Amino acid sequence: MSFILSHFNYIAVATLMMAGLFIVFSSGNLIKRMIGLAIFQTSTGLLYISLAKVSGGTAAIAVEPASAEARDLASRLDPAYVAQHGIDGVVYSNPLPHVLILTAIVVGVATLAVGLAIAVRVREAFGSVEADEIEVLSRIESTQPGPQT
Amino acid sequence: MISFETLHAAPPALVAHAPVLMVAAPLIAACAAALSPSARTSWMISVTGSIFAAWMALALVGEVARRGAVDYAIGGFAPPLGIALHIDGLSVLMALLVSSAGVMASLYSGHSLAADVRAEKHTLFQSGFLLCQTGLLGLVSTGDAFNAFVFLEVSSIGTYALVAIGEKRDRRALPAAFNYLIMGTIGATFYVIGIGFLYAATGTLNMADMAARLATLSDSSVVQAGFAFVVVGLGIKAAMFPLHGWLPGAYSYAPSLIAIFLAATATKTSIYLMARFVFDVFPNGAAFGQGFITSVLAPLAAAAAIVCSLQAVFEKEIRRVLAFSSVAQVGFILLGLSLASVAGASAGLFYLAAHALMKMTLFMALGGLAISLGARRIDELAGVARDAPWSAVAFGVGAASLAGVPLTVGFLAKWRLIEAALQSGQIWIVAVLAIASLLTLLYVGRMLEAIFFRPAPAGAQRAREAPVGVLVPLLVLAGLNIWFGLDASLPEQLANAAARALLGGAS
Numbered sequence: 054m055s056f057i058l059s060h061f062n063y064i065a066v067a068t069l070m071m072a073g074l075f076i077v078f079s080s081g082n083l084i085k086r087m088i089g090l091a092i093f094q095t096s097t098g099l100l101y102i103s104l105a106k107v108s109g110g111t112a113a114i115a116v117e118p119a120s121a122e123a124r125d126l127a128s129r130l131d132p133a134y135v136a137q138h139g140i141d142g143v144v145y146s147n148p149l150p151h152v153l154i155l156t157a158i159v160v161g162v163a164t165l166a167v168g169l170a171i172a173v174r175v176r177e178a179f180g181s182v183e184a185d186e187i188e189v190l191s192r193i194e195s196t197q198p199g200p201q202t
Numbered sequence: 203m204i205s206f207e208t209l210h211a212a213p214p215a216l217v218a219h220a221p222v223l224m225v226a227a228p229l230i231a232a233c234a235a236a237l238s239p240s241a242r243t244s245w246m247i248s249v250t251g252s253i254f255a256a257w258m259a260l261a262l263v264g265e266v267a268r269r270g271a272v273d274y275a276i277g278g279f280a281p282p283l284g285i286a287l288h289i290d291g292l293s294v295l296m297a298l299l300v301s302s303a304g305v306m307a308s309l310y311s312g313h314s315l316a317a318d319v320r321a322e323k324h325t326l327f328q329s330g331f332l333l334c335q336t337g338l339l340g341l342v343s344t345g346d347a348f349n350a351f352v353f354l355e356v357s358s359i360g361t362y363a364l365v366a367i368g369e370k371r372d373r374r375a376l377p378a379a380f381n382y383l384i385m386g387t388i389g390a391t392f393y394v395i396g397i398g399f400l401y402a403a404t405g406t407l408n409m410a411d412m413a414a415r416l417a418t419l420s421d422s423s424v425v426q427a428g429f430a431f432v433v434v435g436l437g438i439k440a441a442m443f444p445l446h447g448w449l450p451g452a453y454s455y456a457p458s459l460i461a462i463f464l465a466a467t468a469t470k471t472s473i474y475l476m477a478r479f480v481f482d483v484f485p486n487g488a489a490f491g492q493g494f495i496t497s498v499l500a501p502l503a504a505a506a507a508i509v510c511s512l513q514a515v516f517e518k519e520i521r522r523v524l525a526f527s528s529v530a531q532v533g534f535i536l537l538g539l540s541l542a543s544v545a546g547a548s549a550g551l552f553y554l555a556a557h558a559l560m561k562m563t564l565f566m567a568l569g570g571l572a573i574s575l576g577a578r579r580i581d582e583l584a585g586v587a588r589d590a591p592w593s594a595v596a597f598g599v600g601a602a603s604l605a606g607v608p609l610t611v612g613f614l615a616k617w618r619l620i621e622a623a624l625q626s627g628q629i630w631i632v633a634v635l636a637i638a639s640l641l642t643l644l645y646v647g648r649m650l651e652a653i654f655f656r657p658a659p660a661g662a663q664r665a666r667e668a669p670v671g672v673l674v675p676l677l678v679l680a681g682l683n684i685w686f687g688l689d690a691s692l693p694e695q696l697a698n699a700a701a702r703a704l705l706g707g708a709s
Binding site: 070074077083086090093094097100101104149150153156157160163164167168170171172174175178179184187188191194 | 348383395
C-alpha cells in the first residue's frame with residue numbers, strides 16, 4: 054500500500070501511457086488513433102512534471118531570503134525532511150522539466166495538427182477514415198498501372 | 203590525404219559561427235520560401251539555403267580536422283546550463299551527408315516538382331523541405347539530449363507533410379503519411395520518456411555531462427529503463443527491423459524529391475543518434491549496453507538484411523522494391539556498428555554514406571523518368587533504356603553499386619564491412635552479408651532486365667529523357683558512385699575520423 058501511495062504519480066503516468074498506446078494500436082479510426090496519440094504524448098508531460106516536484110518545494114520564483122514570506126514557506130516544510138537534508142531556507146521545485154515539457158507540448162500540438170490535417174485529406178481522397186476500408190481501396194490501386202501524364 | 207582545412211575558403215567570422223549558421227540558414231530560408239511570391243523564387247531560395255548550409259558543413263569539416271571537435275554555446279550560455287552544439291568527426295560526416303543531399307535534391311526539384319506537387323503548393327513544399335533539413339542538421343550537431351528531440355520532431359513534422367503532398371500522383375501517400383506520423387510520434391515520445399528517466403537519474407541533459415555521470419550509474423534500473431526507451435524510440439525512427447512498417451509506404455508514395463532526400467538522410471540521422479547514445483552517452487562496456495549490441499542489435503540487423511531483401515525480391519512496385527531494400531541496407535549499416543570496433547564502425551558509417559549515394563541515384567533516376575512516365579510496377583519500365591538512355595544508365599550505375607559490382611562505391615562498402623567482420627572474428631556476419639548480397643543481386647537484376655533488355659510492349663506509354671535540370675545532378679551522383687569506387691580516400695577519411703570520434707580510439 055505504501056508503495057502504491059509513494060509511486061502514485063508513476064502509476065498514473067503508466068496507466069495513461071498504456072491507455073493511449075492501446076487506443077492507437079487497437080482502433081482503426083484515424084481520428085481515434087490521433088486521440089490515443091495525444092493521450093500518450095500528454096502522459097510524458099505528467100511524467101516530467103511529477104519528476105520536477107520537490108517535496109515542500111515552491112514555484113521557482115526567488116523569494117527574499119529573510120522576508121516574512123520566506124519564513125512562512127520554510128516553516129511549512131517537514132522538520133524531519135529539513136534535518137535529513139540540512140536545508141536552510143526555502144525549497145524550490147525544479148523548473149527545468151516544466152520548460153522541457155512546454156516545448157514537448159508545442160511539438161505535440163504541431164504533430165496533432167498535421168495528423169488531423171492529413172486525416173481530413175484522407176477522408177477527401179478515400180471517403181473514409183477507417184483504416185480497413187482505406188486498405189481495401191489502396192489494394193485496388195496497387196494492381197492498376199500508373200496514371201497517364 | 204585531402205586537406206579539408208582550407209577547402210571551404212570561408213572567412214573566419216563565418217567559420218566561428220558555422221555550427222549555428224549551418225542550422226539556421228535553412229530555417230531562415232524556410233520562412234523566406236513560405237512567403238515568396240512564386241514557385242521559381244521559392245526554388246531559388248531553397249537552393250541558396252541548402253548550398254549555404256553545405257558550405258558551412260564543409261567549413262566545419264575543416265574546423266574538426268584542425269581542432270578535433272567544435273563546441274558552440276548558443277547565446278553564450280556555457281554548458282551544462284546552456285544548450286551547446288557539439289560537433290565532432292561523426293557529426294561532420296552526417297552534416298556533410300545531409301546538406302549535400304539537400305543541395306542535390308533541391309537542384310533536382312527545379313524541374314521535377316511540377317510532376318509531383320500541385321502548383322499552388324510549390325512554395326510551401328520548398329519551405330517544408332528546408333524545415334526538414336533544419337531539423338536533420340540540428341539533430342546531428344546538437345550536444346543536448348532534449349534539443350535532439352526537438353530537432354528530430356522539426357524534421358519529422360516536415361517530413362509527414364511532405365510525404366502527404368505526394369497525393370497528387372498517388373493517393374496512397376495520405377494513409378502512408380498518416381501511418382508514418384503515428385509511428386514516428388510514438389518513436390519520438392519513447393525517446394522523450396527515455397530522456398526523462400535519464401534526466402531523473404543524472405540531473406543533466408547535456409550529452410557529454412550525462413555520459414560522465416552515467417559512468418558510475420550503470421547498475422541503476424532507472425538508467426537501464428531509460429536506455430531501453432531511447433533505443434526503441436530511435437529504432438522506430440531508424441526503421442530498425444521489425445519496427446520498419448512505416449517506411450515502405452512513406453518512401454514509395456512520397457514525391458520523388460522527398461524519396462531522394464529521405465532515403466539519403468532520414469533513417470541515417472536516427473541511426474546516428476542511436477549510435478551516439480549506445481557508444482558515447484552510455485558507459486562503453488556496461489553490461490546492458492554490450493548485451494543490447496550482441497543479442498539484440500546484431501541479430502535484428504541480420505534479420506533485416508535477409509528478410510527485407512527477400513521482400514524486395516517479391517515486390518512488384520519498383521519504388522517499394524527500393525524501400526524494402528533501404529530497410530535491408532539499414533541492417534547492413536547496423537551490422538557494421540554492432541561489431542563495436544573502430545574498423546566495424548568505420549565500415550558501417552562508410553556503408554551509410556555509400557548507401558545514401560546509391561539510393562539517391564536510384565530514386566532520382568526514377569523521379570526523372572516519372573516526369574514523363576507514370577510507371578509504378580517494374581514491368582511498366584520495360585524498354586525505357588531505348589527512350590531515355592542517360593537516365594537508364596544512371597539507374598544502372600546506382601543499381602550496380604547497390605548490388606556491389608566492383609569499381610562502384612557499393613563494392614568497396616561491402617568489402618570493408620566483410621573485412622571488419624573478419625577482423626572481429628564474426629564469421630556469421632560475413633555469411634549474412636553474402637546471402638543478403640545475393641538477394642540484392644536478384645532484385646537488382648529484375649529491375650535492370652526490365653529496363654535494358656526487355657522491349658517496350660506495343661502501344662505502351664513511352665518515356666522521354668529527363669530534362670537537363672534533372673540529368674545534371676543525376677549524372678553527377680552516378681559519377682560519384684564510380685569515382686568513390688575507384689578512389690575512396692575522401693569518404694574513408696571521414697568515416698575513419700567519425701568512427702574514432704564515436705569509439706574514442708579504442709578498438
